[in-house]
Amino acid sequence: MKNLRIGLWVMAVIAVGLFALFAFMLAKPKNDFVASAMIGQPMPEFTLEPATFDRPGLATTDFADGQPRLLNLFGSWCIPCRAEAQTLEQLERSGAQIYAVALRDRPEDVARFLEVYGNPYTRVGRDDLSETQFALGASGVPETFVIDGQGVIRYQHIGVIAESDVATLLEQLRLAREPL
Amino acid sequence: MLRALLAALLALIAVPLLAQSNVPPAPYAYTQLDDPRLEAEAHDLMLTIRCLQCQSQSIADSDAPIAGDMRHQIRTRIAAGESPEAIRAWLIARYGDYISYEPQISSTTWPLFVLPVILLLAAGTILLRRFRGNAGKGDAA
Numbered sequence: 627m628k629n630l631r632i633g634l635w636v637m638a639v640i641a642v643g644l645f646a647l648f649a650f651m652l653a654k655p656k657n658d659f660v661a662s663a664m665i666g667q668p669m670p671e672f673t674l675e676p677a678t679f680d681r682p683g684l685a686t687t688d689f690a691d692g693q694p695r696l697l698n699l700f701g702s703w704c705i706p707c708r709a710e711a712q713t714l715e716q717l718e719r720s721g722a723q724i725y726a727v728a729l730r731d732r733p734e735d736v737a738r739f740l741e742v743y744g745n746p747y748t749r750v751g752r753d754d755l756s757e758t759q760f761a762l763g764a765s766g767v768p769e770t771f772v773i774d775g776q777g778v779i780r781y782q783h784i785g786v787i788a789e790s791d792v793a794t795l796l797e798q799l800r801l802a803r804e805p806l
Numbered sequence: 807m808l809r810a811l812l813a814a815l816l817a818l819i820a821v822p823l824l825a826q827s828n829v830p831p832a833p834y835a836y837t838q839l840d841d842p843r844l845e846a847e848a849h850d851l852m853l854t855i856r857c858l859q860c861q862s863q864s865i866a867d868s869d870a871p872i873a874g875d876m877r878h879q880i881r882t883r884i885a886a887g888e889s890p891e892a893i894r895a896w897l898i899a900r901y902g903d904y905i906s907y908e909p910q911i912s913s914t915t916w917p918l919f920v921l922p923v924i925l926l927l928a929a930g931t932i933l934l935r936r937f938r939g940n941a942g943k944g945d946a947a
Binding site for chain 1: 828829832858859861876878879897899900902
């Protein structure tokens with residue numbers, strides 16, 4: 627009888643613990659972002675044709691020159707990408723070099739987009755079938771990676787770069803100066 | 807004031823609200839492979855890969871452009887002779903377990919596979935002991 631009582635108490639405690647866990651997990655804000663599992667790994671191999679008329683295309687080899695930079699994934703059709711044009715320009719003025727991949731886009735549309743919203747990019751490669759996006763483990767636009775001078779992916783920022791993210795990205799660029 | 811308002815209105819009209827890309831879908835996004843056996847392999851894999859945009863759908867069910875591009879990627883890889891599990895592993899290496907609907911035993915998921923076995927064993931032992939105890943009592947009575 628005593629054993630049974632202890633057993634019941636144990637079960638009650640387990641049940642309460644489970645419900646506490648449910649409550650805790652349900653109260654957490656849902657995070658829809660799928661983070662890349664490629665952080666800390668070398669960039670995948672790719673060679674992309676220019677996505678616009680006045681900037682060269684982009685290849686993996688363009689990254690391994692010792693200088694850390696940002697890699698921005700965008701599309702001229704992507705509304706949120708317009709919102710981060712200003713912060714990208716701010717980052718560029720702060721000394722960040724920004725390479726870009728235009729996803730599922732046409733050169734004339736990319737050119738128009740860059741004309742209207744500004745062009746902070748040194749190179750823009752076109753990824754017509756999202757292949758580079760998949761190879762990077764990126765799940766949408768806009769998305770921004772910090773790539774170190776050895777071509778290793780060091781940091782991923784998912785979504786629009788807000789004013790408040792600029793400092794973080796500059797800090798990550800600074801950290802990427804030191805090899806892993 | 808009126809002019810500013812007009813300009814704002816015009817700006818609204820001038821910017822088309824394109825939520826998605828306006829390039830045509832990838833060649834193999836909506837086109838099956840010629841070889842029915844390979845197409846079946848590709849389709850079975852697609853049913854178990856999560857769409858990154860509509861996360862409760864598989865890429866076989868989703869009409870999101872990114873799902874189309876992923877179907878293209880899977881069909882071309884299968885046609886090139888890659889095995890479905892190799893493609894799944896490639897995707898998991900990029901996006902983590904979450905991309906796959908097929909349950910995988912990993913460092914975070916192993917309790918899900920081990921716990922039921924432990925519970926079954928525990929239940930079995932308890933029942934066995936109880937039956938034995940009752941049988942003993944029955945004999946005595």
